[in-house]
Amino acid sequence: MSNLFQTYGRWEIEPHTAKGCWLTDVNGKKYLDFTSGIGVCNLGHRPEYVQEAIQKQLNEYWHVSNLFTNTKQEQAAQKLAQASGMDRVFFANSGAEANEGAIKLARKATGRTKIITFENSFHGRTFATMSATGQDKIKTGYGPMLETFVYVPYNDIEAVKNVMGEDVAAIMLEIVQGEGGIHVGDKEFFKGIEELCKQFGALLVVDEIQTGVGRTGKPYAFQHFDLQPDIVTSAKGLGSGLPIGAVIGKEHLGMFFGPGSHGSTFGGNPISIAAANATMELIFKEEFLEAVQEKGNELINKLKDSLKPFSFVEDVRGLGLMIGIQCNQNVALLLSELRNNGLILLQAGEKVIRLLPPLTVTSNEMDEAIEILITTLNKINMKNTVKA
Known part of the structure; x- marks a missing residue:
């Protein structure tokens, strides 16, 4: 047993x-x-360069908390900002945590609660990310979901227009729906969503948990479509197998994630950061x-x-x-x-x-x-x- x-x-x-x-x-x-x-293992199992970086950090220190200055975290954040064309980074432990952070940030920055997501999407298994997910099988047995998510068909801009309004905090989407069946979005669909977000003052949140860190041949998949999201989430391939996630945002969102507004005991752990820095050095070439x-x-x-x-x-x-x-x-x-x-x-x-x-x-x-x-x-x- x-x-x-x-x-x-x-x-x-x-x-x-x-x-x-x-x-x-x-x-x-x-x-x-x-x-x-x-x-997750975008460089394959046990890439030597990453393994050496992890071993080096293991011989220095493992954990001290995020109350300490951490130059290696700053280096990892800079790599993510440069690769994504964005500005601010919060480190978490997983994709679900990164998406939780993105949802919190979008709601706080806009003062709104309604978020549009898509049928067959997958954003995680915490309560907020499960609620954001457009698949009923993920939610079975857990009772009522958070009521502020609205689901519409993927690649259908008219369906988005029908539910869009000034009460929408964000539109949250995957460039390629991974768990939902490997469905790639259309450029016109993405650009239409970007325009709607600008028109109604909503944020564009791109979930790159599975598509990010080189998986599609760009640092992040939204870059194939010339998009300018406000928030991008990253995880899986970021640490070559060590647990790490990230919320990546535009500069104008910095004021909403100040001291005490969000946190994570293990987010940006030194061992995971060492793996992430080494991974990005190789993949973002x-x-x-x-x-x-x-x-x-x-x-x-x-x-x-x-x-x-x-x-x-x-x-x-x-x-x-x-x-x-x-x-x-x-x-x-x-x-x-x-x-x-x-x-x-x-x-x-x-x-x-x-x-x-x-x-x-x-x-x-x-x-x-x-x-x-x-x-x-x-x-x-x-x-x-x-x-x-």
């Missing part, structure tokens, strides 16, 4: 070691890991990000070509190395068989296979993943899997 709450549908894989794109379990079996810890875009295009094109014979597959879509394969039935069985065959992928909803390989993935590793995928599809007995 386990003493853990059974909140996760765990796989029958217990890791022993991991390096780069590869994970080895306690039985010695090797897996090609295209999950990156759900978009222009040549690294260009390579991510090239790899993303390569992987999407190879998947489209390789999966053409399979009627089981309806679409391949994504941005950078955040890719979804839309299928016409539940993919749980397929993913289980893929793990048996040495490839670890994720779901994004019942019918979407989600690929989040490390940004350091090679062409050979992409080819190997596709080969395992095709071999598995050819062997398993799924209805209408192969076209006649």
Whole structure:
């Protein structure tokens, strides 16, 4: 009997070691890991440069509290501000905490409480972020949600206009809906939202928890669309596996997060900050990000070509190395068989296979993943899997 709450549908894989794109379990079996810890290990498992930075900090001090001056926090904040084109940073421990902070900041700065979010969105599992999430399954059993969130269809600017008004504090969105099925927004949709926010004095909040820190081939995904958000949230890939999140905001919001207005005991922990500084030094280089875009295009094109014979597959879509394969039935069985065959992928909803390989993935590793995928599809007995 386990003493853990059974909140996760765990796989029958217990890791022993991991390096780069590869994970080895306690039985010695090797897996090609295209999950990156759900978009966390953007530099692959245990990148040496980051590991060295963590070890150095471990030998200095682990925790003192945020009452002390911390030059390394300032350095990390400067890197985030420069990469995002923004100004102020608050460090938290996770994506949900970052989104909580963004919601609080938006409400305090505007004096309003209504926030527009989108159907099939995912913003976290705390009460406010669960309320912000546009998926009922996340909320089942928890009673009434916070009543100040309004949900509208994604990529539908007319639906946003119908609920927009001077009582709206913010519009909160994902550039690519990750948990919702890897849906990429349209540029016209995003620009329309930006214009509505300016017109009504609302803030534009972009949730980059999964899309940020190079995942799409830009420091942050909103930069593909020439947007100017007021608040951006970041987490997952920021610390290469160590817990860290960040609220990144424009200068005009600084006065609303003064002493005592918000806080976190472990936010910006020295060990996590060391990991974040080292991670950003590598990922935010222009040549690294260009390579991510090239790899993303390569992987999407190879998947489209390789999966053409399979009627089981309806679409391949994504941005950078955040890719979804839309299928016409539940993919749980397929993913289980893929793990048996040495490839670890994720779901994004019942019918979407989600690929989040490390940004350091090679062409050979992409080819190997596709080969395992095709071999598995050819062997398993799924209805209408192969076209006649």
